[in-house]
Amino acid sequence: MSRIVLVHGIGQQVSGGRTLVESWYPCLADGLALHGVQVDRAEVDMTFYGDLFRPAGHRGVGLPDLDASDVTDDVEREILLAWWQQAARQEEGVAGPADRTRLRTPYIVQRALNALSHSSFFAGLSERLMISSVRQVRRYLTEPAVRREVQSRMTAVVTDRTEVVVAHSLGSVVAYEWLCAHAERRDITLVTLGSPLAVRNIVFDRLQPAPVRGRAQWPGGVGTWWNIADRGDVVALVKALGPAFGDRIEDCLVHNGAKAHDVRPYLTARETGEAVVTGLGGGGDGSRGGSGRR
Known part of the structure; x- marks a missing residue:
């Protein structure tokens, strides 16, 4: 009967709900500790759906051998x-789409993969991991059966005691859509971390319910919504959700260091701690002072 429900993002296909919550909980606890608040581990649960994207067994080792030729979906x-x-806007060392001098392959997808492999954000990730990541986003947004099953995982975890939902990356899309569909869950605080929700032509326009005249629906059961993003987070292309989802959103910028999209520094941030504390009925310590807001 959890007061806090966590929702993970992409790349968790070989993990598990218990594994992830044990990994996330200490970071969440550190963020709360900055405000003098403790929450028992038993009051925190994870909506896990990564197994839905785990490939079936095959003859090779590791992930299926994906390359640029496998990226045929728009x-x-x-x-x-x-x-x-x-990535090109943020890093001088990453050649952009208009720069053909350093990336000579004629295929736009291959050029994108080559450039991203040289960015600090995707350093160390193989092409197959990058392709697998985008495929998970695409499958959730375009395959109704996958979407329904992911949403059912959320239904199985959120209870009448749940006060705060903390959702990272693609998980913020999952949480937003679920909360829109379950307006009966009143006074929930939603905390989105590194969210791609406002990325138009990819995520925003495929949301359910669909936006109307460029504005998305406010999730009816949500009383307070904090959106937290690192300026260098490539996945959270649009840092402020307020213009697209409503002026009631508290949009905050944080600094996560070299791992801009990693959930762990997001969870340890003072701003995240304040958001969760507020959702649990506390007032926070007021120390943000607006310096991280946009």
Whole structure:
């Protein structure tokens, strides 16, 4: 009967709900400790759906041998190009789509993968991991059966005692859509971390319920919504959700160091701690002072 429900993002297909919550909980506890608040481990649970994206067994070792030729879907291609453009804007060492002098391959997807492999954000990730990541986003957004099953995982975890939902990356899309569909869950505080919710033409326009005239529906059961993003987070292409989802959102910027999209520094941030404390009925310590807000 958890007061706090966590929702993970992409890349967790070989993990598990218990494993993840044990990994996330100490970081969450550190963020809360900055405000003098403790929450028992038993009051925190995880909505886990990574197994839905785990490939079936095959003759090779590791992930299926994906390469640029396997990226034929328009959504997957658009996600890769959006990440590439953002990485190029943020890092001088990453060649952008208009720079053909350093990346000579004629295929736009291969050029995107090559460029991203040289970015600090995707350093160490193989092409197959990057492709697998974009494929998970595409499958959730375009395959109704996958979406329904992920949403059912959320239903199984959120209870009448749940006060705060903390959702990272693709998990913020999962949580948003679930909360829109379950307006009977009153006074929930939603905390989104590194969210791609406002990325138009990829995520925003495929949300359920669909936005109307450029504005998305407010999730009816949510009383307070904090959105927290690192300026260097390539996945959270649009840092402020307020313009698209409503002025009631508290949009905050944080600094996560070299791992801009990693959930762990997001959870240990003072701003995240304040958001969760507020959702649990506390007032926070007021020390943010607006310096991290946009």
